[in-house]
């Protein structure tokens with residue numbers, strides 16, 4: 276009896292060891308699909324981790340681990356990326372990663388965009404990497420060229436280059452001799468559309484003709500923004516924005532405000548509104564505050580914010596024009612990852628005209644004549660941006 280028991284224990288031990296060995300010999304992937312647009316793929320398993328890429332709805336991803344509500348994604352690069360489970364659906368599991376096949380690459384142009392249309396068996400993860408103000412690389416991961424059946428057509432003289440990145444992923448590069456006017460990726464059925472906006476035009480007579488500009492008066496409704504005594508940031512933002520709108524219209528632009536009155540609008544609602552309008556330029560108008568209440572009178576001046584490289588010039592021109600025309604202090608042109616300015620199409624900037632927290636400056640900001648001066652300066656900044664870059 277004893278002998279048999281020992282034998283059984285040994286046997287189960289061996290069996291268990293053999294089975295465990297088997298598990299280690301392959302990876303299991305969870306296949307997930309993005310369910311929202313502009314989904315961040317991040318450097319770490321946290322909503323604060325750096326953004327690596329943004330994915331539209333319908334991207335198929337192989338995840339190899341799950342922790343803290345994030346799926347881990349191995350793109351075959353030298354590090355892992357993470358995607359929040361709230362942005363994806365789990366579709367199935369697999370032990371083999373099947374790369375998507377690229378059947379067709381077609382590069383063409385229409386009135387507003389240059390487009391590289393990539394036809395695939397399924398939509399894999401991708402990235403838009405700004406290599407300079409003037410150039411962008413589109414990279415397509417987890418895919419292979421279907422060499423036997425591949426159709427390649429190029430119907431534009433724009434500067435596109437088809438190559439591979441250091442990890443052997445398809446790379447479509449675009450470069451221009453002027454700063455980019457926006458780029459984005461869209462999904463259309465089995466096609467990835469890699470889009471670059473054609474350079475803006477500048478004409479002396481009606482310099483803003485053909486441009487669609489969205490002005491975003493920050494805050495509103497239940498969200499007053501920065502407050503000093505009875506002065507609310509949301510009201511100043513709206514007043515300045517309305518004045519900017521009427522001046523831009525006179526120069527030929529199509530102009531829209533994200534809110535026309537004192538009402539609440541979410542940050543992504545404002546971004547979506549600009550997309551719906553096919554905006555070329557997006558300007559968010561704000562007044563600054565300073566968290567250190569004791570020293571708030573020491574902070575003053577105008578600052579501008581951008582996220583994408585190509586938006587820097589617009590931010591800087593507007594800030595410079597305000598500083599020049601209003602004599603407010605130069606508080607810098609700064610990189611910031613803010614929801615309303617993260618998209619690269621439209622070219623997007625956020626302007627903090629001045630400090631509502633600063634007593635002297637708040638008196639100026641609430642004055643209607645000073646607001647007119649600010650509006651004129653913002654419009655002149657837009658004109659300078661177009662004149663100096665295009």
Ligand SMILES: [Zn+2]
Pocket residue numbers: 493494500501508561562
């Ligand atoms: Zn604000």
